[in-house]
Amino acid sequence: MYDKNLVERYLKRWEIERIFKSEKQEFDLEKIGTTKITRTDNLIYMVQLCM
Structure with a gap:
């Protein structure tokens, strides 16, 4: 069906x-307050590289 x-x-998307939610919470990325998606993406990429 x-x-x-x-x-x-x-399931892959989920x-x-x-992972994104976990990183945002762990590194307080939600407090940054940027509205530009490229800045948010760059921050997430940097966090992933550090991990």
Whole structure:
């Protein structure tokens, strides 16, 4: 009934979202208050490199 590929992609996406949430909470990235997505992306990339 369900497309297996669709379910697999959703599960991968969910894992990525969970990692981002964890990083944002651990490093207080939500307090930075930037509204530009490129700045937020750069901060997340830097955190990932440090990990």
